Amino acid sequence: MVRSVPPPRRPLDPADTAPAGARPGGPVRGWYENELGWATVPGEPVRLSVGERFDVLEVPAEAGRAALGRGAPGFPVAVHGGTGGTVGTAGEGCRMRLLVAAGSAEELPGILQWLEWGAVPLDLTAIGEGSLMEAPMPPWLVPGCRRHTPVQGAAVWLRPPVAGCEVEASLPTVSAPGGAKDAPDLVRLVDTLAAHCHRVRLGRLAAQPLAFS
Template sequence: MVGSVPSAVRSAAAAISTVPLPRRPLEPDAPADLIRGWYENELGWPTVPGEPVRLLVGERFDVLDVPAEAGLAALRRLTPGLPVAVRGDRMRLLVAAGGAEEVPGILQWLEWGALPLDLTAIGSGELIEAPVPAPGGRRGPDTDPDSFGPVQGAAVWLRPPVAGREAEASLPTMSALGGVGGAPDLVRLVNTLATHCHRVRLRRASAQPLAFS
């Protein structure tokens, strides 16, 4: 019949229309458009054009960047639901938007300000590569830090944010500014990270061979 739609086309269209948007973090080899869609549609986090997918920091979250060795040690003392990503030997922990601006003052107040800690706060207007789930799909918001292994290449989530809810509502914030519900205290997080960054620095320094003239 002229103008009729072939059955194969109808079947394909029906299949496409019934495929739901992803309701969980995607696999590491997912195409960039699916990764971008998960961030924008499920979490409501803005991305920027281009590949790899990058996230705009400062609107929904800020980031603390530390050596992975220090971050893993700190996680054993922190809330299990804290979103955490790793790229190479660096770890990134998500905090509430605006938190990056508070970090220098917090470090000064805690008397860490004069020490080189290798702790960087990433805030408004900056970009980070969008992490994808770690290989194997076994890691989640409550993953034990002791189970983390080396991560090479692209940034991956070790503890991904949870889709389907306001993922940033439980991010560490300044308690005095009215944290949401049981959100962790940003001051405690920064102090814990600073402590372990300092320990890592001292350990690395002691491992260096002595120079004799």
Template sequence: MVGSAPPAHTVPPPRRPPDPSGQVRRWYEDGLGWATVPGSPLRLAVGLRFDVLDVPEEAGRAALRHLRQDSPVALQDGRMRFLVAADSARELPGLLSWLEWGSLALDLTAVGEGGVIDAPLPPAGPARRDPAPGAPRSGTAGPEPLQGAAVWLRPPEPGCEVEASLPTLSALGGGGSAPDLVRLVETVATHCHRIRLRRASAQPLAFS
């Protein structure tokens, strides 16, 4: 009688290390209630809880005084991204026209419904506010962000009502604590124009 073969021993697959992107995704979705977009790198859906005003970092730093300290601001590739109230992107063209900037090509854009932005790493602890340009930024979770990655200059705070800190048109002439979107746009538009003039004056003259 031929005996049955002994059961084959299977080697369990090696455990994968925890996926840091999953932790970051949970920080945004569970801690802040912000929608993320599937895929890598991790991106945030814009237009649901906030819109984004994208300007050169130089122009953005001049406008930080118009914001509350808890109003989220991110940096990436020399650009500053202000989180502003939802629907602000639709208001921007009319606002620039009202401020008499509508006829000029300014290096500022607004991202609204249907848009996405790269998700900066969450802060690991108390983040250092408003570091000098080019200085290393502390307070991010895990290793230093890769070159060109988005980082928080002023991170959002889980458990807080982020919308209350976002610049909005409704703050104009009102008694609320939300920052005024008009002052923010006026300041960044003015500095974008100055940057544009400075770059134009630095161009060599063309001779025919």
């Protein structure tokens, strides 16, 4: 009796595990557009339009982790880049991106001046209107526990946005009449991030070998 060899199984398609509402053929893009209502731009990898629903504050992951450890509320946070490590213990060169209310990028220089950080060199940048951000991998596509998932240079969520909720209501914003009363205060967040960015910079300077002439 001649037995036929079964055909090879096709690799697992991320679309097979896509949640309801994800667009066929593009589960990552569909999750952002359909579940969160965030605009994406054509092309691969999937990129998000910044400045419409949110802005971004970017800092070294070391400074960001320290700031989040001070009890910052649960607004969305992503990490990307680096040379190894995990989401919970990001590798060297890893960056952290904290989502803040749209328009915050324009407010950052003034906030830093008011907090007397304006003259201090800080590795704290704002990404605002007209910019693009690589879309972090949706949590349902990251195998296992996020805390133990290798970063390997890809953007992943440390605190993912919750689909079906008004994400903007959780974003840090400048306190103002008419704003979301439960949103964390942007000024306090910037002050905390600036302090930790400064400490990280001083620590790196202290670790450099002395140059002798």
